[in-house]
Amino acid sequence: MIASVTNAATLESAFNAFNEQSALLESSYRELQQQVASLTARLDEAQSARHRELLAKERLSEQLANTLEALPGAVVVLDCHGVISECNAEAARLLNQPLLDRPWSEVAKREFAPVDNADGELQLHDGRVLSLQRRRLGRDLGEILLLTDVSETRRMTEMLARQQRLSAIGEMTARLAHQIRTPLASALLYASQMSPGDCSDASPGGKVVARLRELDRMVADMLQFASGSNQDDEGIDVALLLADVAETGSLPMEAASRVAVNIADSNLRIAGNRGALKGALLNLLDNALIASGDEGRVDLGAWRDADRICLTVSDNGCGIPENELGRVFEPFFTTRPQGTGLGLAVVRSVVDAHQGEVVLESGSQGTTVSLCLPAAAIPSAQRAPERGFCHA
Incomplete structure (x- = not known):
C-alpha cells in the first residue's frame, strides 16, 4: 500500500516536471517564431531596399546611355591600354566601323588625314x-575622348573674317579711290602719248599703258565689289555690248584675232547697269585670254533661255581643276601670283545685283562662263528682223 502511494507521487512529480518542460519549450518555440518572423521581416525589407537600389541604378544607367547617345559629339572611352571599350552612335558615324576593342592609335591613323594643326584639331579624309578633348577617368582607369564636328563653325569663322576684310577694303576704297584714279587717269593720258608712232605692246610705251590699264582695272574691281554694283534700269543692246567688250578687251593687237562674237539673234536686250556688266564681261574675257594661251581662241556669245538672256564667254584652254570649281568666285581666291582674287567675285556681285545667275562649265576642252540675266522687253518700234551677228 505504501509502495503504491510512493509510485503515484513519483508519477505525479514526473508529470508536473513534464508539463513545466512542455510549457518552457512552448515558450521558447513562440519566442523562436517571433525571432524568425522578425528576421524574415528584416530580410524582406533589406531585399526590397536592395531591389529598389538596383532598379534606381538600372534607370540611371539607362538615362546615362540615352544621354550618351543623344550627345551631338562623338564619345569614345579608352581602357588603361588605350583600347576602345565603349562608344556612342555619333562616334560610329564619324569614325566608321570597327571601333570596339580596337586601339585608338589604329583608328586615328585610319580615319584622320595627316595635317599639321596647331589648334589640336583633327581632319577627316x-x-x-x-x-578633340581628352579627360582621364582616374588612375589606371583609362580616359574618355570627346570629338565634335566644328566644320560649320570653322566655315562661319572664315566667312566672318572674310566679311571683315571686305568691310575694311570697302572703307579703304571709299577713301582712296578718288585720289588713286585721278592721277592714274593723267598717267594713262601721258603714257599713251609717249610713243605715238608705236602702239604695240612690245614698245616701252605700250607696256606702260598696259600696266596702267591693269592697275585701273584692279581699282575698278575693288570699287564695284565694295559698292555692291547697284543696278540701273537701262535698256542694253546685247550685240552692241558684246562688240564693245570684244573691242576693249582686244586692244592688244595679239589678242584681237583671238576674240570672236557670235550671236544668233541681234534683238536680244537686257536691263541693267551697262558699265557694271561690261566690267564683268571684261573680267571674264581677260581670264579666258590668259587661260587659252597665245594660240587659243575666245568666243563671246548670247542666247535666249525662256525669259532670260545668257551672255557667254568661252575659251579652249585646259579648264579649271575640279577641286577649284567651287571656290573660283570666292573673294580673294586666286591661283595667280599677282592676282587679287576679286575679279570673279566682282562678276558674281554684278550678276547678283541684276537678279541673275552665274553658270560655270569647265573641262579638259575649255571653260564657259554664262551670265544669265532677266530679258528686257523690246519696243516694237525698235524691233529688227531676227538676224545673226558676228564679229571677229
Missing part, C-alpha cells in the same frame, strides 16, 4: 574638321 573627307575634309571635315573635328575638335
Whole structure:
C-alpha cells in the first residue's frame, strides 16, 4: 500500500516536471517564431531596399546611355591600354566601323588625314574638321575622348573674317579711290602719248599703258565689289555690248584675232547697269585670254533661255581643276601670283545685283562662263528682223 502511494507521487512529480518542460519549450518555440518572423521581416525589407537600389541604378544607367547617345559629339572611352571599350552612335558615324576593342592609335591613323594643326584639331579624309578633348577617368582607369564636328563653325569663322576684310577694303576704297584714279587717269593720258608712232605692246610705251590699264582695272574691281554694283534700269543692246567688250578687251593687237562674237539673234536686250556688266564681261574675257594661251581662241556669245538672256564667254584652254570649281568666285581666291582674287567675285556681285545667275562649265576642252540675266522687253518700234551677228 505504501509502495503504491510512493509510485503515484513519483508519477505525479514526473508529470508536473513534464508539463513545466512542455510549457518552457512552448515558450521558447513562440519566442523562436517571433525571432524568425522578425528576421524574415528584416530580410524582406533589406531585399526590397536592395531591389529598389538596383532598379534606381538600372534607370540611371539607362538615362546615362540615352544621354550618351543623344550627345551631338562623338564619345569614345579608352581602357588603361588605350583600347576602345565603349562608344556612342555619333562616334560610329564619324569614325566608321570597327571601333570596339580596337586601339585608338589604329583608328586615328585610319580615319584622320595627316595635317599639321596647331589648334589640336583633327581632319577627316573627307575634309571635315573635328575638335578633340581628352579627360582621364582616374588612375589606371583609362580616359574618355570627346570629338565634335566644328566644320560649320570653322566655315562661319572664315566667312566672318572674310566679311571683315571686305568691310575694311570697302572703307579703304571709299577713301582712296578718288585720289588713286585721278592721277592714274593723267598717267594713262601721258603714257599713251609717249610713243605715238608705236602702239604695240612690245614698245616701252605700250607696256606702260598696259600696266596702267591693269592697275585701273584692279581699282575698278575693288570699287564695284565694295559698292555692291547697284543696278540701273537701262535698256542694253546685247550685240552692241558684246562688240564693245570684244573691242576693249582686244586692244592688244595679239589678242584681237583671238576674240570672236557670235550671236544668233541681234534683238536680244537686257536691263541693267551697262558699265557694271561690261566690267564683268571684261573680267571674264581677260581670264579666258590668259587661260587659252597665245594660240587659243575666245568666243563671246548670247542666247535666249525662256525669259532670260545668257551672255557667254568661252575659251579652249585646259579648264579649271575640279577641286577649284567651287571656290573660283570666292573673294580673294586666286591661283595667280599677282592676282587679287576679286575679279570673279566682282562678276558674281554684278550678276547678283541684276537678279541673275552665274553658270560655270569647265573641262579638259575649255571653260564657259554664262551670265544669265532677266530679258528686257523690246519696243516694237525698235524691233529688227531676227538676224545673226558676228564679229571677229
